[in-house]
Amino acid sequence: xxxxxxxxxxxxxxxTDMGLVRNDGKIMARKNLPTGAYxxxxxxxxxxxxxxxxxxxxxSVAAIEGIGIGAPNGNFYTGCVDNAPNLTIKGVLNFxxxxxxxxxxxxxxxxxxxxxxxxxxxxxAAKGLDHFIMFxxxxxxxxxxxxxxxxxxxxxxxxxxxxxxxxxxxxxxxxCGRQGCLEAYTSARGIVKTFCDLRHDTPxxxxxLKDVADAEVTSKMIGDAANAGDTLAIKTYxxxxxxxxxxxxxxxxxxxxxxxxLMGGPANVGEPLLRPLRAAFDKYLLNIYxxxxxxxxxxxASNVVAILGAAxxxxxxx
Amino acid sequence: xxxxxxxxxxxxxxxTDMGLVRNDGKIMARKNLPTGAYxxxxxxxxxxxxxxxxxxxxxSVAAIEGIGIGAPNGNFYTGCVDNAPNLTIKGVLNFxxxxxxxxxxxxxxxxxxxxxxxxxxxxxAAKGLDHFIMFxxxxxxxxxxxxxxxxxxxxxxxxxxxxxxxxxxxxxxxxCGRQGCLEAYTSARGIVKTFCDLRHDTPxxxxxLKDVADAEVTSKMIGDAANAGDTLAIKTYxxxxxxxxxxxxxxxxxxxxxxxxLMGGPANVGEPLLRPLRAAFDKYLLNIYxxxxxxxxxxxASNVVAILGAAxxxxxxx
Numbered sequence: 001x002x003x004x005x006x007x008x009x010x011x012x013x014x015x016t017d018m019g020l021v022r023n024d025g026k027i028m029a030r031k032n033l034p035t036g037a038y039x040x041x042x043x044x045x046x047x048x049x050x051x052x053x054x055x056x057x058x059x060s061v062a063a064i065e066g067i068g069i070g071a072p073n074g075n076f077y078t079g080c081v082d083n084a085p086n087l088t089i090k091g092v093l094n095f096x097x098x099x100x101x102x103x104x105x106x107x108x109x110x111x112x113x114x115x116x117x118x119x120x121x122x123x124x125a126a127k128g129l130d131h132f133i134m135f136x137x138x139x140x141x142x143x144x145x146x147x148x149x150x151x152x153x154x155x156x157x158x159x160x161x162x163x164x165x166x167x168x169x170x171x172x173x174x175x176c177g178r179q180g181c182l183e184a185y186t187s188a189r190g191i192v193k194t195f196c197d198l199r200h201d202t203p204x205x206x207x208x209l210k211d212v213a214d215a216e217v218t219s220k221m222i223g224d225a226a227n228a229g230d231t232l233a234i235k236t237y238x239x240x241x242x243x244x245x246x247x248x249x250x251x252x253x254x255x256x257x258x259x260x261x262l263m264g265g266p267a268n269v270g271e272p273l274l275r276p277l278r279a280a281f282d283k284y285l286l287n288i289y290x291x292x293x294x295x296x297x298x299x300x301a302s303n304v305v306a307i308l309g310a311a312x313x314x315x316x317x318x
Numbered sequence: 319x320x321x322x323x324x325x326x327x328x329x330x331x332x333x334t335d336m337g338l339v340r341n342d343g344k345i346m347a348r349k350n351l352p353t354g355a356y357x358x359x360x361x362x363x364x365x366x367x368x369x370x371x372x373x374x375x376x377x378s379v380a381a382i383e384g385i386g387i388g389a390p391n392g393n394f395y396t397g398c399v400d401n402a403p404n405l406t407i408k409g410v411l412n413f414x415x416x417x418x419x420x421x422x423x424x425x426x427x428x429x430x431x432x433x434x435x436x437x438x439x440x441x442x443a444a445k446g447l448d449h450f451i452m453f454x455x456x457x458x459x460x461x462x463x464x465x466x467x468x469x470x471x472x473x474x475x476x477x478x479x480x481x482x483x484x485x486x487x488x489x490x491x492x493x494c495g496r497q498g499c500l501e502a503y504t505s506a507r508g509i510v511k512t513f514c515d516l517r518h519d520t521p522x523x524x525x526x527l528k529d530v531a532d533a534e535v536t537s538k539m540i541g542d543a544a545n546a547g548d549t550l551a552i553k554t555y556x557x558x559x560x561x562x563x564x565x566x567x568x569x570x571x572x573x574x575x576x577x578x579x580l581m582g583g584p585a586n587v588g589e590p591l592l593r594p595l596r597a598a599f600d601k602y603l604l605n606i607y608x609x610x611x612x613x614x615x616x617x618x619a620s621n622v623v624a625i626l627g628a629a630x631x632x633x634x635x636x
Contacts, residue, residue, distance in 0.1 A: 073606075082606075131473045145572060147465050147472075154465075154574020155449045156610050161571040164604045166564060168487060176604060246484060253479040254463060254572050256472025286482045286494060288391075288400075292474050 005061045007052050008311030010112065011035060011071035013086035013139075016048065019307035020055040020064075025123035027307055028059050041093050049102040066106035068313035069095060070115030070306055075157040076313075079109050086139070108313040110151070112136070112306060114160055116298070117144025118151050118316060119309025120261055125299035131257040134298070135162065135248070137264035140175070141183040141190075147255050151316060163187070167247055185243040188219040191266055195222045195236040205232055223269030237272040244273075245280025252289050263298035263305060323379045325370050326629030328430065329353060329389035331404035331457075334366065337625035338373040338382075343441035345625055346377050359411050367420040384424035386631035387413060388433030388624055393475040394631075397427050403493075404457070426631040428469070430454070430624060432478055434616070435462025436469050436634060437627025438579055443617035449575040452616070453480065453566070455582035458493070459501040459508075465573050469634060481505070485565055503561040506537040509584055513540045513554040523550055541587030555590040562591075563598025570607050581616035581623060 003022050010017040016033040031051035038044040056064065072084040079096030081087065096107040110118070117134035120126040126134075130149045136142040141163030145152040152159045163183035164176055171180030172193070184190050196214045199205050207230040209221060225233035248260050260281075266273060274297070281295055298305060321340050328335040334351040349369035356362040374382065391402040397414030399405065414425040428436070435452035438444040444452075448467045454460040459481030463470040470477045481501035482494055489498030490511070502508050514532045517523050525548040527539060543551035566578050578599075584591060592615070599613055616623060 131477075147470050148468065150466065152465050152573055155576040156574045156607065158606050158610075159449075159572065159574035161574075161604060161606070165568045165571050166602060169485070169564060178602065178604070246487060250483045250568075251572070253483050254477065254569070255470055256474045256477035256479075258473040284484060284496065286479060286496070288476050288479070289474065292476075 004065050005063075006065045006311040006314050007055065007067045008307035008309070009048065009067065009069045010115075010306035010310055011069060011074075011081070011087075012112070013072070013088075017303070017307055018048065018051050018055065019311070020059055020061060021308060021311035025308055027304060029055050030307070031055055036088050039088055039090075041089055041095075041098055044089060045095065045098040045102070049099065052103070064105055066108065066314040067099060067103075068115070068310040069107070069109045070112040070310040070313075071095075071109060072112060074109040074111045074115075076108065076110045076114070076153045077157040079107055081109065106314060108316070110153075110313055111142065111160070113142025114144040114151055114153075115309035115313060116142070116263060116305050117146055117160075117261075117309070118312045119300060119305045120298055121146055121149075121151075122312035122315055123300065123308045124305065125296065126259065126261065129258050131255055132259045132261060133162070133248075133251050133255070133257050134261045134263065135244070137186060137188070137262065137266040139188055141187045143251075145255060146257075162247065162251055165247060165250065167243060182243065182247045186240050186247070186266070188266060191219040191222060191236060191240050192217050194239055195232060198232050198235055202232060207232055209233070219266050219269075223266065223272065226269065226272035234272055237269060238276040240266070241273050241276030242280040245277045246284045248277075248281050248295065249284035249286070252293055253286060256289060257293060259294040259296060261296055261298050263300070263302055265302070267297050268302075322383050323381075324383045324629040324632050325373065325385045326625035326627070327366065327385065327387045328433075328624035328628055329387060329392075329399070329405075330430070331390070331406075335621070335625055336366065336369050336373065337629070338377055338379065339626060339629035343626055345622060347373050348625070349373055354406050357406055357408075359407055359413075359416055362407060363413065363416040363420070367417065370421070382423055384426065384632040385417060385421075386433070386628040387425070387427045388430040388628040388631075389413075389427060390430060392427040392429045392433075394426065394428045394432070394471050395475040397425055399427065424632060426634070428471075428631055429460065429478070431460025432462040432469055432471075433627035433631060434460070434581060434623050435464055435478075435579075435627070436630045437618060437623045438616055439464055439467075439469075440630035440633055441618065441626045442623065443614065444577065444579065447576050449573055450577040450579060451480070451566075451569050451573065451575050452579045452581065453562070455504060455506070455580065455584040457506055459505045461569075463573060464575075480565065480569055483565060483568065485561060500561065500565045504558050504565070504584070506584060509537040509540060509554060509558050510535050512557050513550060516550050516553055520550060525550055527551070537584050537587075541584065541590065544587065544590035552590055555587060556594040558584070559591050559594030560598040563595045564602045566595075566599050566613065567602035567604070570611055571604060574607065575611060577612040577614060579614055579616050581618070581620055583620070585615050586620075
């Protein structure tokens with residue numbers, strides 16, 4: 001069988017990662033651009049397309065199936081990025097139109113978490129599953145929902161924003177302007193807040209992070225401290241796991257999935273998060289679903305899944 | 319065009335409503351059985367099939383397309399009712415098999431709220447919608463979710479149990495054994511509890527329901543009192559609307575529906591519920607969805623939708 005190729009692009013606030021993806025899911029080569037250096041779409045896409053051309057030329061690939069893009073607020077229906085707060089290029093960005101000035105291939109966009117879910121379906125451990133949900137933990141909390149083997153986009157293209165499910169009514173302030181969202185508790189920032197709040201309430205705390213200022217603490221540091229036995233760090237991930245387990249149990253009442261996947265930095269902390277998460281999930285799960293849902297960490301490395309997921313968008317039934 | 323006919327059966331804990339449904343959604347005739355009088359499946363189905371035969375004979379209908387059944391814990395995949403707590407007939411009830419002893423027609427089962435959602439899609443105001451969610455308020459709170467024009471059953475057949483979404487962590491005791499479920503707040507029982515709690519905390523309450531014992535209060539009475547200006551009854555529905563609006567806003571983050579429908583007794587209270595519900599929905603809805611979701615009461619009378627919805631199951635793509 002002849003191989004085919006596609007380009008997968010993961011647009012983040014800081015970096016733009018591009019990869020040439022073979023149809024079997026192997027990333028043949030990668031390029032990178034600093035997203036934050038751009039304030040206009042035209043030069044940004046010009047440079048992206050320079051990288052795409054180089055990826056093809058350097059690997060003797062004459063034709064690609066298309067370009068898939070995972071981006072914050074990426075809209076599958078319109079091919080646009082709609083006013084993404086984390087991007088330095090503002091407004092409604094029509095990537096499809098702009099890319100077509102350079103190359104006449106299919107261009108598909110979706111938000112980054114949806115793309116990750118689709119990457120897991122096409123290339124990862126979700127292969128063959130009809131119903132699953134992906135939670136991505138990072139600066140924010142994203143999600144992608146697969147129902148009947150298809151990614152749910154909804155009527156607007158904006159489906160799968162479970163990070164903004166209100167978990168605790170009138171709870172913590174969220175960056176979206178509302179209160180109590182899952183993201184306010186289980187994003188990297190939320191985890192740091194939980195730790196700093198606990199530390200503030202524990203004047204005799206004498207652990208590994210005692211001399212790190214609030215603004216310098218990262219969820220990774222807390223994860224390392226938890227794995228090294230730090231009591232407050234362990235407590236932080238216990239609380240995080242409890243919130244996330246509740247959110248996952250709630251999500252099950254919607255689509256009764258076979259599995260829930262988790263990815264992103266905080267998910268890589270391992271047992272300090274996963275043990276309380278699984279306990280909470282079991283505790284909060286409605287009896288009729290008991291035993292029917294697997295909770296697991298994504299099978300794909302997070303620097304791989306974003307590119308694979310973006311490329312996988314091209315394989316989505318339309 | 320020749321008319322075709324189907325049987326729709328709505329199985330409730332108290333009554334079993336059966337109707338002969340014409341393909342244009344007209345219910346030609348109805349029969350009724352007292353569900354609670356049965357403890358075994360065989361005589362129950364025998365009597366149901368007696369009614370089906372009578373409905374056909376009395377209306378000179380020689381053949382039907384099939385029998386659709388909406389029932390608590392009805393499973394679309396298995397054709398069984400699985401251990402429904404509200405039924406006097408216990409265990410896993412294989413309706414499909416039992417009915418086939420009498421008549422060789424397609425038999426399709428689903429839970430009652432899913433059937434209601436499907437009835438709204440096929441015969442009601444959701445006709446032509448790709449994405450919507452139905453909430454049914456009654457003894458419990460049920461829901462049915464339509465994604466891409468199809469009812470979501472999930473991996474087990476148990477999708478769409480939004481009544482058991484945990485709305486308030488560690489909140490009110492729910493009949494499912496857990497705490498804080500939407501159902502504990504916005505079912506008929508939940509509404510009565512809210513009112514009785516408020517009345518308990520208001521010793522000088524002097525309204526229409528001041529002499530009605532807690533155990534005698536119904537959500538209908540509270541609705542009537544609210545419509546007549548009773549302050550505590552109004553407050554009760556304000557709180558109910560706030561909880562339900564939050565639950566609906568949360569549901570939107572999943573599937574980005576075009577509309578959310580509401581049906582059942584408490585929904586018929588009208589403005590005392592709908593005004594605070596719409597205000598809460600707007601308040602809790604994530605900004606990206608603002609203006610994209612209609613909240614409305616079902617267009618079908620609740621004694622009609624259950625039968626139509628059950629019959630509509632036969633039209634579901636499989």
